[in-house]
Amino acid sequence: MNGVAAILLAAGGSRRFGSPKQLHRVAGVSLVRRAAEAATSAGCRPLVVVLGAASDAIAPELESLDCTIVVNDGWREGMSSSIRAGVVRLRQAAPDCSAALLLLADQPSVDERLIGALVERFRFGPELAAACRYGGVLGPPAIFSAGLFGELESLRGDEGARSLLRSGRIEVAELDFPEGAFDVDTRPDGRES
Numbered sequence: 001m002n003g004v005a006a007i008l009l010a011a012g013g014s015r016r017f018g019s020p021k022q023l024h025r026v027a028g029v030s031l032v033r034r035a036a037e038a039a040t041s042a043g044c045r046p047l048v049v050v051l052g053a054a055s056d057a058i059a060p061e062l063e064s065l066d067c068t069i070v071v072n073d074g075w076r077e078g079m080s081s082s083i084r085a086g087v088v089r090l091r092q093a094a095p096d097c098s099a100a101l102l103l104l105a106d107q108p109s110v111d112e113r114l115i116g117a118l119v120e121r122f123r124f125g126p127e128l129a130a131a132c133r134y135g136g137v138l139g140p141p142a143i144f145s146a147g148l149f150g151e152l153e154s155l156r157g158d159e160g161a162r163s164l165l166r167s168g169r170i171e172v173a174e175l176d177f178p179e180g181a182f183d184v185d186t187r188p189d190g191r192e193s
Helices: 031-041 055-062 079-093 112-123 146-153
Strands: 005-010 047-051 068-071 099-104 129-134 137-145 172-176
Touching: 005 031, 005 079, 031 047, 031 055, 031 099, 031 112, 047 055, 047 079, 055 068, 068 079, 079 099, 079 146, 099 112, 099 146, 112 129, 112 137, 112 172, 137 146
Parallel strands: 005 047, 005 099, 047 068, 129 172
Antiparallel strands: 099 137, 129 137
């Protein structure tokens, strides 16, 4: 355990993909399971997985993993609703949690090594958050100290936590992750590899 919990956001409707992309397999493993295993292998516990659209089909992919599943019925509002649902459940499960990793199910390049590096970058700096830099922006995976959980719970819309990362109100440690610019949105993006 590294002292950082994890919230895996996997509630989206995969409109552009045409079917639940969380179930798309890369190297024989579904995207949602790959992300969950990366977080737990890096020692991020507890793990809260936020599902929404197609939750009944996706939940079996997480069997045998040590995680808590939360179904976000408001997933159509956008990513912020899933962040809120995850933070609320995390606070219930681990009230003394000092920080949380937010990660997405559709970034197949995220692995245990990257998460470990991000945790180390966060741990050894004075910053309140740590995030990956790619495509000229800061984004997930990202770690937020517990002192920012209230702000995460106040997010609205589909942007997620990027608005907080770029607000200038908090110090953010950065980790270069060029591969983070690639996520699975459409079938050609999600070619089996």
